[in-house]
Amino acid sequence: MGKILFASSEVHPLMKSGGLADVSASLPIALHQNGEDIRILMPAYRQTLAQIDDAKEVASLKLDGYHQPVTLLETRLPDTNVVLWLLQSPHHFDRDGGPYSQPDGRDWHDNAARFALLSRTIVAIACNEAGLNWQPDIVHCNDWQTGLAPALLSQREHRPKTVFTIHNLAYQGLFSRETFEALDLPEALWQMDGLEFYGLLSFMKGGLMFADHITTVSPTYAQEICHYEFGYGLEGLLKLRAEQGRLTGILNGIDTQQWHPGKDPYLSKNYSSATLRNKSVNKSALQQRMYLPERAETLLVGLISRLVPQKGIDLSIAAINTLLSNGADIQLVCLGSGEPGFEQELRVLRARYPDKVAVNIGYDEALSHQIEAGVDVFLMPSRFEPCGLNQMYSLRYGSLPVVRRTGGLADTVVDASEDNLKDSTATGFVFEQASVESLTETLQRVLELYQHPRKWRRMMLTAMAQDFSWHISAQAYQSLYQTLNGN
Template identity: 55%
Template sequence: MSSHNILFVTSEVYPLIKTGGLADVAGSLPAALKGQSQDVRVIMPAYREAMRKAEKLGFASFRMEGVPETVRLLEGRLPGTTVRLYLVDSPPHFDRPGGPYVDPDGHDWADNAERFALFARAVTAVALNKAELDWQPDIVHCNDWQSGLVPALLAPYPKRPASVFTVHNLAYHGFFEATKFHSLKLPSHLWGVDGLEFHGGLSFIKGGLVFADMISTVSPTYAEEIRTPHFGHGLDGLLNHRAERLMGILNGVDYKQWDPAKDPHVKYSYDAHHMVGKARNKQQLQAQFGLPQRTSPPLLGLVGRLAEQKGIDLVLSIIPELVKHDVQLAILGSGDKHIQTELQQAAKLYPEHIAVHIGFSEPLAHQIEAGADMFLMPSRFEPCGLNQIYSLRYGTVPIVRRTGGLADTVVDASDENIARKAATGFVFTHATHDGLWGAAQRAIAVFRGQPQVWQQLIANGMRQDFSWKQSAKHYLELYQLALEKRQS
């Protein structure tokens, strides 16, 4: 595969700032592409938190065409890698407390349209080699609605790079009132149903879906799901129209960060051949969560956003059954207030079985993966999901719903799959109490009654390879297709 100049456009990147899986992808995929001899550079907004964590920043550009003079382009390295990093520095837009998209009270920033339109214009200047860098990408890889305007702004230029747009979660459109289109002074030809208009308003994500040379999602199954009315969020017609340009590529994981044999957050290391450490980590996790330190109860872990999309209401519905069957459950996450409250009430009602930590802790997330026997991911939809992949490597058998990346990464422990030694977890189809409890009940029965099968499930899971090296090869194929579409 030939070498290309790649500009990777993202609104968040780990370890500078993270709200979800996009940051993990942006922190790992560029480094994997760099390892494939590609000249890849990451560009993102200069949030206050990102500026604090970035290393050895210097001025890369003082003037960018089409961008206000107050905006600077800063240059550094993505921490822990040799990947070049550009930060779009506009203090009125990005130097503020809170997260990249919401204020400290959890409300969307009122000027998000202005913030990410400015970001898109800065990216466009870099993409067209008009940012005083003396470097132009062959491919601009944009991610989610925050960079959706970039393919649209690039489209009219005859000497533009090829554009790729990746959908990490179609549920978030970047939707604004129609008046924003005019106040942002976007080119008039971009308005209309064949452009950025969506039900009378302005949709940033349509910029990527309509104008990118190639579109991708973060798993093959999700690429199929978003072409249906149930998962398409009103954009399924457009996605079916552009189906020949749509590809699903499964996210990879960084096994340097997620490996029980080397994990600095885990007290007792272990691997597929020496599993004693996992039993000790279970005791450690029980102690941390205030659960009785007993070996016999299956210990289920859950890490993630506490919302109905993640199926947490289904988890709440099976708690009486878990308690009745002497199962323990350790939960880490935050989200909808009423769900948080119900989980905390369950923990008070069943303190020997249910424990909840509201918030997020990277070390604790690793410790749950290392200490739990099983991991719950009953999502109603899950574009890719990463925790089920982490769970496989940590010998923590996943219980998942058959959707998106969960369907692509976990092989159900059916009699047939067990017999051919392919099973890695327990999969259910319907997002109902009975669906989740049926899968959990099967897992509990194998855990308690078929220890040899259980060990086989663990061994199968720990052998799986979902590294970025594999995914990077597919992205290189996607880039080649984008270049061909661009030339045609």
């Protein structure tokens, strides 16, 4: 088995701003279980160190472009045997706020320096210059925060192979030419076939241009990013890499222990496909917790999301508003935070329909599990969705997803068409256009089918039978690693 360095800017539960953190924990765990010698590298954020009490210093590094040496701390990913290295540089990471932004939501002014430091540390470990006496065969980088590493490694003779995973192409890590100079990067990298992107420095392009292989988090997203609508100006480069056979879509898995309706500690009553009636206990409990009338016959709709245009929040708000104003028997439970305008629109909707709409602005892990278990359908009308995890959680919990046909949503949800209902393959509701009309029509279709309990129950059982564990995806990554190493 090979040695793999897995580098990420966030890893659950030590730092999380989105799905990247979930993948950066569960994929290495699955690879470790499959016998790989995998080590995770992430920054030692203040919140991360607060959760760890047994980290020991294993290396001190002096890196190009930085006056102060940095240290590497070693510990284990909580509740696992996976080795975790924390990049400690108090000047860069010991601060309140999120991994990329200040407590007020604005980006840190020195993000380029912070994540260039992470990339240089990756290079030092990859080239066995960190004094760890461990050199990886594969360096697996994730998203723009690690994008400089494949670029810098491309200039080294004896280097491991590199894999770069795009979790979301919308975030590219774009900075000025002055920043490029301030980071003391090799001048040879400032060119169109390098890090330069329309006069700017692109961290993301470093990964796309120089990695030995690129992966994305679903097969459909791998195709979509080669086209103008989803490519963010990088579609030409991605199309070329795809034609070279160096771009692959591997569907993310989910943590089936953390998301398990039969064992979930956050639920009022655990259930499985054999005890499906117990799901209704969670519906009542959720209605009660969110101060909604306890009505078993009302269609309860769930929404857990960042409140941003990508997620189609505007479509959800408008479609639910239309249905409620027409007297539809539905309730909405929403958990999320994001753009103040969307937060306000949700509050207005709740004020207009206090017995139909419940809103929790923020994030609450327990509530997110209770929503997945308690609702009848889960709303995810994303404009684009590289993979998406919530629709897979919903399927596992028998809460039928309503999704737009894009990215990982297209790869994981089978529409309740007549044919799919007949042959028992339907697991949710899929629509095409990112429009209020399309979503409203689909929700009307949901309401109609909800009047047929036997058909609905069959769909729930089909949904719960789907396997989205990391087992299959981890094997796909292992086979990619072996191919790269010529095995």
